[in-house]
Amino acid sequence: MTDIHTLERLLRRLRLTRIATEWHSQEKRTLAEGWTPSRYLLSLCSEEATHRESERLRRYIKDARLPVGKTLAEYDFGQVPELNAAQVRQLCETTDWVDSGENVLLFGASGLGKSHLAAAIVDGVVSQGYRVRFYSAGELLQELRKARSLLRLNEMLLKLDRYRVIVIDDLGYVKRDNAETGVLFELIAHRYERGSLIITSNHPFSTWGSIFVDETMAVAAADRLIHHGYIFEVTGESYRKKTSKAVTQQSAKK
Numbered sequence: 403m404t405d406i407h408t409l410e411r412l413l414r415r416l417r418l419t420r421i422a423t424e425w426h427s428q429e430k431r432t433l434a435e436g437w438t439p440s441r442y443l444l445s446l447c448s449e450e451a452t453h454r455e456s457e458r459l460r461r462y463i464k465d466a467r468l469p470v471g472k473t474l475a476e477y478d479f480g481q482v483p484e485l486n487a488a489q490v491r492q493l494c495e496t497t498d499w500v501d502s503g504e505n506v507l508l509f510g511a512s513g514l515g516k517s518h519l520a521a522a523i524v525d526g527v528v529s530q531g532y533r534v535r536f537y538s539a540g541e542l543l544q545e546l547r548k549a550r551s552l553l554r555l556n557e558m559l560l561k562l563d564r565y566r567v568i569v570i571d572d573l574g575y576v577k578r579d580n581a582e583t584g585v586l587f588e589l590i591a592h593r594y595e596r597g598s599l600i601i602t603s604n605h606p607f608s609t610w611g612s613i614f615v616d617e618t619m620a621v622a623a624a625d626r627l628i629h630h631g632y633i634f635e636v637t638g639e640s641y642r643k644k645t646s647k648a649v650t651q652q653s654a655k656k
Contacts (some may be wrong), residue, residue: 509636516636583619
């Protein structure tokens with residue numbers, strides 16, 4: 403076996419896949435331009451690091467399961483003039499709040515883009531190298547209930563810790579059920595000051611009694627979320643209603 407074949411096998415064995423594909427072309431350039439050995443090695447290592455970072459980001463984006471097309475650029479702040487757009491943009495572009503385990507709470511009627519805003523915020527966070535996960539409330543609570551029934555709830559909560567931000571979307575649609583609200587409280591309590599939550603709901607805290615069966619539990623959950631939280635009230639006319647009106651008006655003109 404030649405030295406070249408041995409080198410290529412070792413590079414793949416060491417999982418230096420980018421160097422394995424680039425070393426030969428870089429060697430030619432090194433000889434042609436008179437690079438020093440250290441510059442040649444630096445160039446190869448830089449290629450490997452860039453490739454790994456790109457692959458890591460690709461995996462994180464796939465694992466986040468974000469809804470398609472829900473970026474900040476696609477959100478029309480003009481439809482919700484009372485919303486603090488600057489603060490939302492700051493949450494997308496910075497990660498201090500994530501490092502501190504702070505929460506984002508988006509309240510408002512259906513059809514105002516709360517889910518869009520939640521997705522846009524975590525899209526910004528994942529692009530900065532953080533692991534995130536977007537869940538519908540029903541999906542997440544079903545998984546937590548199943549874990550509890552298998553006596554593995556704590557194990558699942560620990561696994562969820564790998565996500566620096568978890569979105570719980572449409573919490574207001576969770577049915578009033580002891581088992582579901584119980585595991586929801588467990589999640590909120592577990593992540594308190596440890597990891598960030600983004601929650602969207604059509605129920606403000608004042609009506610969380612309709613989500614949690616136990617009023618004491620509702621107060622305790624709200625207290626933990628508010629303590630380190632940004633609260634946004636999204637008000638205005640539903641996007642879907644506006645779209646429906648526009649379609650109806652266009653049809654009437656024909």
